[in-house]
Amino acid sequence: MPRRRRREFTFRLLGMIATGIGIVFLGVFFSSLVAQGASAFKQTYLQLDIELNEDVLAPGGQLDLAYADFDSLVRTALRKELPEVSSRQDRRALYRIVSVGAAYQVRDLLEENPGLLGTTQTLWVPASSTIDMLIKGNIDANLEEALRPVSDRQIAWVESLRAAGRLETRFNKALFTNGDSREPELAGIKGAVMGSLYMLMVTLVLSFPIGVAAAIYLEEFAPRNRWSDLIEVNINNLAAVPSIVFGLLGLAVFINWAALPRSAPLVGGLVLTLLTLPVIIIASRASIKAVPPSIREAALGLGASQTQVVFHHVLPLAMPGMLTGAIIGMSRALGESAPLLMIGMIAFIVDVPGSLTDPATALPVQIFLWADSPERAFAERTSAAIIVLLGFLLVMNLAAVILRKRMERKW
């Protein structure tokens, strides 16, 4: 008896330790992610009084937005803030504290409102990513000058700008409204998010109806014989095939044979459809099987046809399970990156995709691209993108749980 009790105690202890280790790892993962990524949601901005000088912008009296020299306006404004900077070399260092995005911002302003030509506008423009890192403390100012990417002079200028209230960290809107960029301070996830959404749209529209139809056929209509057994085994095996294989298949069939555009969310969605179909079919079949046979018999006994039984009774009862399966499949598709690499969705794409055939990338691939970048500022943006991706996954899984709880019926 005491030995039995001791055994039970040891077993419980082991279980608790295992759970504890799991929770600790999860905690470490999330806390490091938040610690690294949280700062990416803020960005350092400089306030500049930019004179929209007609002589600079429209030398021939004609404003051409594509060729006008917005850079020099920003530089002039910067020089006005720090008039003591005089040498050519110093000026060049000074220009590097502001992002190249500042010029685009001025151009966009003028494009929207050409009447501002000739006036002076006070704008908050993004600081360059090295200055941003310095302000956020990711670059140690106490290091030897040669070992850090900012010079002593640049630090002094930034300090004086900060003292004058001309430098602030604000919410990083660019992270959510911009596409990818070589400049970390301008890079955003909108392009990747849109690409992922387009792909999921294609995947959902294709895989849910096909998967449910296949499940209904296999479960309710198909004769039970060697062929249906073979199909069942194959579906179960397909669900376990490594995703990169589906990517290769997509490359061969959709791009090489069907000549669909490369890097397009349409092809990505098709590949992810192949990937999620087995998952949805298996989940749907399980939920169809869970419908009690007494309901089927009741309907059959009343003179309902097989099709009526399926559509009036089985399908409504199995729907919550099917939807849950679909959402789980979708969240797997959202997190998938390997097959997308094969069909060219890893390209560096700046524009936010506007249609299914525009070149695009996906959120997990964007994370991979950023994690590959050498700039320090991309590290925090990688974490931020992971947080956004996990947020999407969390919302989807939560939706699946809520759906299951709310639509659950008792019989």
Place this chain on the structure above:
Amino acid sequence: MTEVTPDKQVPPPAPNRRDAPAVENTVLREMPKRKTVLSGETVGNIHSENPFMVAENVNVHYGDNHAIQNVSLEIGKKEVIALIGPSGCGKSTFLRCLNRMNDTIDTARVTGKITLDGKDIYRKEQDPVALRARVGMVFQKPNPFPKSIYDNVAYGPRIHGLAADRAELDNIVYTSLERAGLINEVKDRLDEPGTSLSGGQQQRLCIARTIAVNPEVILMDEPCSALDPIATARIEDLMDELCEDYAIVIVTHSMQQAARVSRRVAYFHLGLLVEVDKTDKIFTNPQHKLTEDYITGRIG
């Protein structure tokens, strides 16, 4: 099996309801010639006075399993016939042949001939779906749809297009619930789910659902086995009323129930129809040894 001596005769189950057949409390003085062996032959009388459904030499195979063998039985109009017998004897299988519910089992194979009103229900052009509307079925466990009480009853008429408009449908639902003796209990809560009712009410809802499609025969597969005695009594009362319009075939494990509700009784044993006769005859003077053993509680 040993021969039974007359003094060992157990009196038949006492009828405890007013409308049960009056059973003669006679002690059999003379040992009738009784069959003791299980052969394919059915003793008693398989014929009905007014046959409506006729089964001839029905055989059912489930794969390699020969579930029922050479069963011939007539079911009369407006008659309650009870199928009794130990578990696995094939009575439910026979019942499911009558509305072709066995078609839904892939391995089941039915041979022989069953006619409904003179027409073979297994003929090629017979649509099993149409047949099931004429031969309704009530199951062992109450199985209302997870829908409202109203929709449960209205489902059959809807799929068969029995009602032209909403008022007509309302009328069908109301009369069906009334005939099933449920209307007073549910008339204020027709929108509530059918599953919210008690077990006995659910079974009466299932009966209401079945009669809503206006069938000619109602098959009942142990309709009271999941119910308490009070709910059972209500269902039995209901059967008495329903048999004025419908032929009812009931499978039951309760000898008392068979004695109370049925006019004729068919005893099945190991896939064979052993004996068919008038209820009082079966319970007082069974012709076959196996029937006697079963109704006296020695087997089964």
